[in-house]
Amino acid sequence: MTPVKATSRRRGRRHVQPEIGDDVWQPAEDWEAIKIGTTVEVTLPAGHSYTGRVDSKTPDSGLVWVISSAGQGRQMYGNRDGVRLRTA
Template sequence: MTRVKATSRRRGRRHAQPETSDEALQPAEDWAAIEVGATVEVTLAAGHSYTGHIDSKTHDSGLVWVIDSAGQGRQMYGNRDGVRLRPH
């Protein structure tokens, strides 16, 4: 009788590598003073900006959800994404 070697289900999988790009090294924006409901100007890393209001945020202010004033929907941003929020 010949034994057949069992194949691993994990073969070929790679572990996630930590980010080493410049984007991962962005300094954190301090959004603690921005309150839920506040109107803000959102400036994206690419330079595009729009006005919206803060719909929700995490307790540590690391993530915020902004609803676009022009009706383009709700977007989540992290304080290390290169996005700037300024009171409007």
């Protein structure tokens, strides 16, 4: 007796793999040297930038909180978000 191969009843359904581009994964920024209280220039992935002060950060420097000098509040950034911090 020859085994019969079962056919799929879900014809027409294909799983599309998402395209992986440069904007999906960003290399980690090294924020170890940036100290709390330091004034930094924050450059966002879209190209916009502003000046602020580092308010807090995690012990591994993976997350930082920056208070905007222009009064736009406090923002949290991860070192893999594509955000660049440069001391001002």
